[in-house]
Amino acid sequence: MSIEVSFYPQDIAFAEEGAIIFGITQDKKRILILDRLYVPYFLLPRENLLKLRDACRENNLQIAHTQYEGELTRVFVKPKDFVEVARTAKKISSKLYNSDIPLKKRYWVDKKVNPSTLCKVRGEVYSQMKYRADVAVNAEHIESANVAYQPSILAFDIETASEQAYPDAKKDPIIMIAFYSENTKRVITWKRFPSANPENVKFVDSEAALIEEFVQTIKDNRPELLVGYGSDNFDLPYLATRAKKYNIKLNSGWDDSEIEIDARKPAKITGLPSIDISYFARRILDLDTNNYGLDLVAKKLLGKGKLGKLGAAKINEIWSVGLDEELKFLSDYNLTDAQLTFEVANKILPVQLELSKLTGLALRDINYITYGALVEWFIIKNATILIPQKPSPAEIYARRKKSYVGGLVVEPRPGLYNDICCFDFRSLYPSIIASHNISPETINCLCCQFRGGYRAENSKVWFCSKKPGLMPALVKDLVERRKRINEILKQTPSNDASFAELMARQHALKYIAAAFYGYMGYPGSRFYSYECASGVTELGRKYIGLVIREAEKFGFKVLYGDTDSLFAETQGADAEKFLAIINSILPPPMELEFRAKYKSGLFLERKTGSGGAKKRYALLTEGGSLILRGLEAIRGDWSNLAKKGQTEILQILLEENDIEKAEKHLHSLISKIEKRDVKIEDLVINVKLTRPLETYQAQGPHVVAAKIARDKGQAVGRGFAVRYIVVAGGDKVSSRVKLAEDASIEDYDPEYYVNQQLLRATYKIFELFGYSLEKLKAGQTTLEGYGN
DNA sequence: TATCCCTACGATGTCG
DNA sequence: CGACATCGTAGG
Numbered sequence: 001m002s003i004e005v006s007f008y009p010q011d012i013a014f015a016e017e018g019a020i021i022f023g024i025t026q027d028k029k030r031i032l033i034l035d036r037l038y039v040p041y042f043l044l045p046r047e048n049l050l051k052l053r054d055a056c057r058e059n060n061l062q063i064a065h066t067q068y069e070g071e072l073t074r075v076f077v078k079p080k081d082f083v084e085v086a087r088t089a090k091k092i093s094s095k096l097y098n099s100d101i102p103l104k105k106r107y108w109v110d111k112k113v114n115p116s117t118l119c120k121v122r123g124e125v126y127s128q129m130k131y132r133a134d135v136a137v138n139a140e141h142i143e144s145a146n147v148a149y150q151p152s153i154l155a156f157d158i159e160t161a162s163e164q165a166y167p168d169a170k171k172d173p174i175i176m177i178a179f180y181s182e183n184t185k186r187v188i189t190w191k192r193f194p195s196a197n198p199e200n201v202k203f204v205d206s207e208a209a210l211i212e213e214f215v216q217t218i219k220d221n222r223p224e225l226l227v228g229y230g231s232d233n234f235d236l237p238y239l240a241t242r243a244k245k246y247n248i249k250l251n252s253g254w255d256d257s258e259i260e261i262d263a264r265k266p267a268k269i270t271g272l273p274s275i276d277i278s279y280f281a282r283r284i285l286d287l288d289t290n291n292y293g294l295d296l297v298a299k300k301l302l303g304k305g306k307l308g309k310l311g312a313a314k315i316n317e318i319w320s321v322g323l324d325e326e327l328k329f330l331s332d333y334n335l336t337d338a339q340l341t342f343e344v345a346n347k348i349l350p351v352q353l354e355l356s357k358l359t360g361l362a363l364r365d366i367n368y369i370t371y372g373a374l375v376e377w378f379i380i381k382n383a384t385i386l387i388p389q390k391p392s393p394a395e396i397y398a399r400r401k402k403s404y405v406g407g408l409v410v411e412p413r414p415g416l417y418n419d420i421c422c423f424d425f426r427s428l429y430p431s432i433i434a435s436h437n438i439s440p441e442t443i444n445c446l447c448c449q450f451r452g453g454y455r456a457e458n459s460k461v462w463f464c465s466k467k468p469g470l471m472p473a474l475v476k477d478l479v480e481r482r483k484r485i486n487e488i489l490k491q492t493p494s495n496d497a498s499f500a501e502l503m504a505r506q507h508a509l510k511y512i513a514a515a516f517y518g519y520m521g522y523p524g525s526r527f528y529s530y531e532c533a534s535g536v537t538e539l540g541r542k543y544i545g546l547v548i549r550e551a552e553k554f555g556f557k558v559l560y561g562d563t564d565s566l567f568a569e570t571q572g573a574d575a576e577k578f579l580a581i582i583n584s585i586l587p588p589p590m591e592l593e594f595r596a597k598y599k600s601g602l603f604l605e606r607k608t609g610s611g612g613a614k615k616r617y618a619l620l621t622e623g624g625s626l627i628l629r630g631l632e633a634i635r636g637d638w639s640n641l642a643k644k645g646q647t648e649i650l651q652i653l654l655e656e657n658d659i660e661k662a663e664k665h666l667h668s669l670i671s672k673i674e675k676r677d678v679k680i681e682d683l684v685i686n687v688k689l690t691r692p693l694e695t696y697q698a699q700g701p702h703v704v705a706a707k708i709a710r711d712k713g714q715a716v717g718r719g720f721a722v723r724y725i726v727v728a729g730g731d732k733v734s735s736r737v738k739l740a741e742d743a744s745i746e747d748y749d750p751e752y753y754v755n756q757q758l759l760r761a762t763y764k765i766f767e768l769f770g771y772s773l774e775k776l777k778a779g780q781t782t783l784e785g786y787g788n
Numbered sequence: 789t790a791t792c793c794c795t796a797c798g799a800t801g802t803c804g
Numbered sequence: 805c806g807a808c809a810t811c812g813t814a815g816g
Binding site: 562564565 | 809813815816
C-alpha cells in the first residue's frame with residue numbers, strides 16, 4: 001500500500017538497507033521511514049579513480065556509481081560502505097572533498113530537508129519487527145513541509161542520598177526523581193510522607209521500583225524531547241549505575257535498546273532525542289556568568305532560580321531523618337529543578353530551532369554544538385564550493401604555531417570626564433569580510449594582480465574585487481537578514497506573539513555571523529585561512545584608526561578605543577554630522593553607529609608601569625546607571641568587599657564628583673574591616689581551576705586552597721570553584737588561605753583585606769585626584785588617631 | 789565532537 | 805630585590 005504522511009523527524013540511524021528515520025506523525029503515532037535511495041558521495045581527483053576501484057574490489061566494497069566533474073570524479077557509495085570506501089580513498093588520494101562528514105548529520109543537508117520542520121514522506125507501507133513503531137514506510141520521496149516544529153518536552157531531575165560530601169553511585173541510592181512536562185508534573189520517591197500532594201507525588205516501595213517507574217514514565221509519556229540539566233554527566237550515568245545494581249534495563253529506545261550512557265558522550269536513546277541543555281548554555285549562550293549551574297542560568301534566562309540552596313549533605317540529612325515537612329520541601333525542590341529545566345529548555349528552544357534551520361542539523365546536534373561547528377555547518381549547508389577535509393592533527397599543530405595580530409586597542413587618557421559619547425562599528429568583522437570580499441578562494445586572484453583587488457595596507461595579499469567569494473556572500477546574507485529582522489523587531493511590541501521568534505532568529509543569525517571571522521582563523525577549521533583572518537583584523541585596525549583620526553579632526557576628544565569602538569568627549573561636536581561623513585567614506589555594509597551618550601566616565605591608569613590602563617573603565621549612562629568594564633568590581637576572583645567598595649566609590653565620583661565624600665566612604669569601609677564588622681561571604685575569593693590539580697607548576701593561593709579541599713575528600717578537578725579567605729600569618733598569601741566553608745569571622749586578616757583588596761581596588765581612582773596610596777592610609781590613622 | 793579569534797591587566801609565585 | 809613565568813579573568 002502506498003501512502004503519504006507528514007511527520008516530525010526525531011532521530012536517524014544507518015543500517016544495511018539504508019537510512020532509518022524515526023518520526024512522530026501529527027497525531028502522535030510513531031513512524032519509521034526507511035530510505036534506501038539515499039546515496040551519499042565524495043569527490044577525488046579523476047586520476048585516482050582506477051586505484052580506488054581496485055582497492056574497493058580487493059576489500060569487497062561497492063561503489064554505486066561515479067560521475068566526472070572536470071578534474072574530479074564524484075563517487076557515490078551506499079551508506080553501509082561509505083565510511084570504508086572514504087577511508088580507502090584517503091589512503092590513495094591526499095586531495096578529497098565531502099568525504100569525512102558524518103552521514104547522520106549530512107543526511108538532511110544532502111536531502112535538502114530541514115529536520116526541525118514537519119516533513120512529508122511518500123512510499124510503500126511495509127512491516128518490520130525490530131522497532132516499536134506504529135507504521136513503517138519504505139520511502140520513495142521525502143520533503144520538508146516547512147511547518148514549524150514544536151516538540152513536546154519532558155524534563156527530569158534526580159536527587160540522591162550521599163553518605164560523604166558527594167554522592168557515590170556505588171553506595172548512595174537515588175531517592176527522588178522529578179518529571180515536568182506540559183501535562184506531567186510529578187515527583188516519584190520511595191519514602192512516604194503525609195503532607196505530600198497526591199497529584200504531584202507518587203510513592204513507590206523501593207529504589208528499584210523508582211528506577212522502573214523512570215523508564216515507564218518515559219515510555220508512557222512519549223516525549224519528543226527528553227531534557228535534563230547536567231544529566232549527561234550526572235543524572236543518567238548515576239541512573240545507569242543504580243539500574244545495573246538491580247538488573248533493571250533502561251530500555252527506552254524504540255527497539256527496546258537501553259539508553260547508551262558513557263560519561264564522556266551525550267546520552268543516546270534510539271528514536272528519542274535526549275539532550276542535556278547545560279551544554280548549549282555553556283557553549284553557545286553568552287550569559288555573562290562564570291557559573292553555568294541551573295540556578296544561575298535559570299536566573300539569567302527566566303528571572304527565577306532554585307527553591308533554595310540544598311547541599312548534598314542537607315539532602316542526605318533530610319532523607320535519613322525523614323521529617324514530613326522537610327521531605328515535602330525536598331520534593332518541591334526536586335520538582336522545581338525539573339520545572340526550571342523544562343522552562344529553560346523552552347526558552348532556548350526557539351534559538352535552537354533557528355540554528356537548526358540555518359545549519360541543517362537536527363535539534364539534538366545543535367544542543368551539543370560548538371561555535372566552530374556551528375559556522376562550519378552553516379557553510380556546508382550553503383556551500384557552492386567543495387568541502388575540504390578536516391585538517392590532520394599535524395596540520396592543526398602547524399597552524400596553531402602561526403598567530404596573527406588582532407584588534408587595535410588605543411591607550412586611554414586617564415581621568416574623569418563629562419559628556420562622553422561612544423561610537424562603534426555595526427558588526428565590524430562580518431562587515432569587513434563582506435565589503436572586502438574576504439574568502440579563501442578570492443586570495444591573490446590573477447584578475448586583480450595589477451588592477452583592483454582589496455588590499456590591506458601592509459599586506460602582500462589582495463582579495464578579488466570582481467568575483468564574489470563564498471564567505472562574503474554568506475556573511476552578507478546573515479548580516480542583511482539580521483538587519484531586516486531587527487527593523488521589524490523595533491516595531492513589534494515585546495508581548496506580540498511573533499516577538500520571541502523574531503528575537504530567536506536575530507540571535508541565531510548573530511551567533512553565526514559573529515563567529516565567522518574567528519572560524520577562518522581557527523586551526524581546526526575546514527576553511528582555515530591565515531590570510532583571511534589576519535586580513536580581517538588588519539583592515540579592522542585600519543578603519544578604527546581612521547575613524548579615530550577623523551573624530552579628532554571633527555572636534556571630538558577621543559579618550560579611548562578598542563577594536564571597533566571609540567569613546568570621546570563630545571566638546572560640542574555634532575555626532576550626526578560626523579556619522580554621515582564617516583559613513584559616506586566607509587565601503588558598505590561597513591557602518592559606524594552612535595551607541596550611547598554618557599553623563600560621565602572615568603578611565604584609569606595602569607597599576608604597574610605607566611599610562612592609561614586598557615580595558616578598564618567606568619561610565620555613567622544618561623539614565624543614571626553605572627557601567628563598569630574590566631574593573632575588579634566585575635571580576636569573579638575578587639572579594640565582594642573590594643567589589644562593593646569600588647562600585648560605591650565610583651558611583652559617588654561619577655554621580656556627584658565629590659572626592660572628599662568618596663574618601664570618607666573609603667575610610668568608613670576600612671574601619672569596618674578592622675573592627676570585623678563584615679560578613680564572611682563578603683571576604684570570599686572565588687577562583688576556578690582551569691586544569692587538573694596535579695598539573696599546576698605555581699602554587700598560587702587558589703591551588704593551595706584546592707588541595708585543602710581535595711584532602712577533605714571533595715572531588716576537585718578541572719572546573720572546580722575554589723572558595724577561600726585569607727587569614728593572618730606567614731608572608732606568602734598561599735600559606736594563609738582557609739576554605740570559606742571552614743572560616744569564621746575571627747579568622748580573616750584585616751590587613752590583607754584593607755591593603756590587598758579594598759585599597760588595591762580603589763587607590764588608582766583616588767590617585768587621579770591627587771591622592772597617594774600613603775596619603776590614603778595616613779588619612780586613616782589621622783582619622784583614628786585624631787589630630788596626628 | 790572537540791572546544792571561533794586576539795589583546796590586556798594584575799596578583800602571585802619562582803628564581804637568580 | 806627585581807625580572808619573569810604562571811594563572812585567571814576580562815574586553816571586544
